[in-house]
Amino acid sequence: MIEYIIIIVAVISAIIALLQEDLLKAAILVGISGFCVAVLFQLLLAPDVALTQAIVEGAIVPVFIALAVYKTNKGGA
Amino acid sequence: MNYLIPLLVVIPILSALIVNIFDGKDKTVKAISLVLGILVPIIAICATVGVQYFGGHNPSLLTSSLPANLVNTLVAGYNTGIVYAFANIERIFIFLMGIVAFLAILTYFSEKKEVSGPYLYLIFMGLASVIALLLSEDIFNMYVFFEITALTQVGIIVASSTEDNYEIALKYLILGAIGGPMLLLGIGFILGTIGSVNIADIIFVISNKFVQPYSPGLVIGFALILFGWLYSAGLPPFHTIKSAVYSKARPNGSAILQGFSVLCMLAFGIAMYKIFAYIPYFNTAIIVFAILAMVLGVAMSAMEVDFRRMIAFLAVGELGFIALGFGIGTQMSIAAALFQAANEIVITAMLFIGFGSVYYLTNTSDTRKLGGLIGIDSKMAIMVLLGGWALAGVPPFNGFQSKLMLVQAALDAGYTELAILAIIVSVVIFFTFVKAFHNVYLQPKPSELKFVHDKIPKVTVFAVAILLIICLVLGICPNIVTDVFIPFAGGLI
Amino acid sequence: MVMDIQLASLFASGALIVIGLFAAIFIDNIIKKVIGIAFIEEGVNLFLICLGYKAGGVVPIYLPGMTADWFAANSAYPLPQALVLTSIVIGASTLAVMLALAMVLYRKHGTLSTKEILGDEK
Numbered sequence: 001m002i003e004y005i006i007i008i009v010a011v012i013s014a015i016i017a018l019l020q021e022d023l024l025k026a027a028i029l030v031g032i033s034g035f036c037v038a039v040l041f042q043l044l045l046a047p048d049v050a051l052t053q054a055i056v057e058g059a060i061v062p063v064f065i066a067l068a069v070y071k072t073n074k075g076g077a
Numbered sequence: 078m079n080y081l082i083p084l085l086v087v088i089p090i091l092s093a094l095i096v097n098i099f100d101g102k103d104k105t106v107k108a109i110s111l112v113l114g115i116l117v118p119i120i121a122i123c124a125t126v127g128v129q130y131f132g133g134h135n136p137s138l139l140t141s142s143l144p145a146n147l148v149n150t151l152v153a154g155y156n157t158g159i160v161y162a163f164a165n166i167e168r169i170f171i172f173l174m175g176i177v178a179f180l181a182i183l184t185y186f187s188e189k190k191e192v193s194g195p196y197l198y199l200i201f202m203g204l205a206s207v208i209a210l211l212l213s214e215d216i217f218n219m220y221v222f223f224e225i226t227a228l229t230q231v232g233i234i235v236a237s238s239t240e241d242n243y244e245i246a247l248k249y250l251i252l253g254a255i256g257g258p259m260l261l262l263g264i265g266f267i268l269g270t271i272g273s274v275n276i277a278d279i280i281f282v283i284s285n286k287f288v289q290p291y292s293p294g295l296v297i298g299f300a301l302i303l304f305g306w307l308y309s310a311g312l313p314p315f316h317t318i319k320s321a322v323y324s325k326a327r328p329n330g331s332a333i334l335q336g337f338s339v340l341c342m343l344a345f346g347i348a349m350y351k352i353f354a355y356i357p358y359f360n361t362a363i364i365v366f367a368i369l370a371m372v373l374g375v376a377m378s379a380m381e382v383d384f385r386r387m388i389a390f391l392a393v394g395e396l397g398f399i400a401l402g403f404g405i406g407t408q409m410s411i412a413a414a415l416f417q418a419a420n421e422i423v424i425t426a427m428l429f430i431g432f433g434s435v436y437y438l439t440n441t442s443d444t445r446k447l448g449g450l451i452g453i454d455s456k457m458a459i460m461v462l463l464g465g466w467a468l469a470g471v472p473p474f475n476g477f478q479s480k481l482m483l484v485q486a487a488l489d490a491g492y493t494e495l496a497i498l499a500i501i502v503s504v505v506i507f508f509t510f511v512k513a514f515h516n517v518y519l520q521p522k523p524s525e526l527k528f529v530h531d532k533i534p535k536v537t538v539f540a541v542a543i544l545l546i547i548c549l550v551l552g553i554c555p556n557i558v559t560d561v562f563i564p565f566a567g568g569l570i
Numbered sequence: 571m572v573m574d575i576q577l578a579s580l581f582a583s584g585a586l587i588v589i590g591l592f593a594a595i596f597i598d599n600i601i602k603k604v605i606g607i608a609f610i611e612e613g614v615n616l617f618l619i620c621l622g623y624k625a626g627g628v629v630p631i632y633l634p635g636m637t638a639d640w641f642a643a644n645s646a647y648p649l650p651q652a653l654v655l656t657s658i659v660i661g662a663s664t665l666a667v668m669l670a671l672a673m674v675l676y677r678k679h680g681t682l683s684t685k686e687i688l689g690d691e692k
Binding site for chain 3: 037040
């Protein structure tokens with residue numbers, strides 16, 4: 001049962017991330033979606049990929065996006 | 078065991094890392110990159126033909142250690158590691174690309190006092206990845222190097238500090254970030270159908286009908302890989318962005334970039350032909366894109382006033398000839414396509430560097446503002462003119478030989494219309510080129526034309542001369558390469 | 571249960587790819603385009619992992635106490651997993667380069683809109 005919840009959360013948070021006005025919130029939602037996919041990898045019998053995915057898509061990519069958003073907000077205004 | 082085959086990839090990567098470390102010490106960087114740059118073509122000549130199994134995963138040696146119930150199954154013959162195959166055709170292309178890269182680096186040194194380590198890093202890294210693309214027998218490995226090539230191409234444009242280069246780089250990267258995953262998805266479909274990413278295994282499984290050859294997985298995989306191929310080669314619908322990419326780099330950078338595209342196109346083209354040639358609409362699909370590339374590329378180049386964009390579109394149009402050879406699909410036409418690819422690497426590099434000297438002298442590339450440059454350096458002007466003739470297919474240059482071969486192959490296969498189209502396109506290329514040449518070199522010099530540099534560096538003239546000599550040698554004795562290409566093409570069918 | 575986890579994950583990967591493609595093509599904001607591309611890559615990776623899944627199987631790590639035959643018959647297919655490890659890293663590095671370019675272009679044009687940045691070239 002848990003896998004359906006995770007799949008639904010992953011897809012829904014992806015959609016909300018793209019509808020979001022605030023780009024920082026979008027970055028966090030990308031992290032949530034990435035982390036859900038990481039859990040899904042674990043359930044699909046790929047634990048080492050799940051670890052990499054949790055670190056890269058769950059943490060590093062949102063931080064990159066958030067940094068880019070922060071930099072592009074400050075310089076122009 | 079042939080250690081020279083992996084060295085072909087290792088040496089460029091190593092030199093990329095070293096020049097990046099020594100950034101700032103100009104003399105060291107120059108010496109290292111020249112020595113290591115000339116090593117690549119030398120190794121390409123010296124290496125013996127063979128196959129490299131990475132990690133000792135040679136299937137014929139591993140069979141004895143398999144569990145008993147697997148010995149006589151399909152899986153026992155699968156390649157479990159990455160395989161690099163080096164044959165004479167790879168030798169020719171790696172040699173030509175190595176020479177072009179070396180000459181481009183040489184001209185880069187002559188035009189700039191300070192050299193940039195990161196820029197050379199990108200050139201070497203791209204060189205390593207296209208060589209690996211050619212050598213690799215593994216479609217996933219090809220995908221990895223395809224992505225690295227795309228990133229280095231973006232890096233070369235960003236490092237070129239021309240006008241609007243960041244915009245073009247971002248556009249190219251976004252398209253690449255769509256094309257790359259599509260290619261990976263196609264590889265995924267093939268992997269899901271067949272269970273291996275090794276080209277030899279895939280061919281073995283399909284030709285022995287262990288899977289349904291027209292299964293949806295394979296057909297969808299073909300469509301997605303075709304999309305990735307169009308992106309990597311810059312065939313329509315990606316011709317505009319590809320030519321913009323060429324025209325935004327420095328002349329030596331564009332010489333290398335077009336070589337990368339040709340090799341990417343060739344590596345994926347050969348892999349696709351090997352795997353999917355049995356699909357009935359394979360030939361039609363490729364011929365359609367080839368015709369589009371030829372017509373659109375040449376038509377857009379005829380309308381350009383900026384000579385760098387003009388050559389860039391001509392380069393895309395020439396890629397159409399290569400694709401046409403693959404699309405017709407007879408032994409002679411594929412050999413002609415390979416020959417055309419070898420010629421294109423040399424000729425287009427020569428035109429980019431040769432016409433680039435005009436940009437170096439005047440800092441403008443608008444043909445309406447240029448003129449009378451034959452008075453500055455008549456040697457260079459004549460060599461550029463000869464290069465243009467080679468591109469258009471005027472005897473005795475190599476372009477003539479390969480186009481003749483292609484037209485004959487098209488006639489033999491019954492595609493009379495395609496033969497006529499190829500001839501018409503060549504004639505248009507000739508006129509476009511002669512018009513641009515007249516505007517830049519022969520018409521009277523406009524009074525407001527200013528020079529940033531007084532004369533062309535000797536090294537640039539030398540580089541163009543070397544490339545012209547290669548063109549001439551290939552044009553007079555085409556047997557050097559066609560003796561390799563024709564049997565190879567025969568083996569593909 | 572009607573669907574098993576493999577089929578459900580395939581649908582999820584398809585949904586992620588479609589969402590990502592839509593965003594990468596139609597949304598104007600560069601950062602959102604980049605986010606869309608991240609979703610495409612995630613979806614493709616999920617698709618590859620699904621290929622190797624085996625219902626009722628075990629993780630493809632060879633532990634002491636397993637016989638080779640039992641392991642070969644019951645483990646998930648490890649090749650796609652090895653491929654995905656590489657592909658995740660490639661995706662992240664492409665993303666970083668795109669964000670860096672977006673930042674440079676923002677400094678130059680003062681906007682994140684693709685139309686305004688890419689429209690005036692040529």
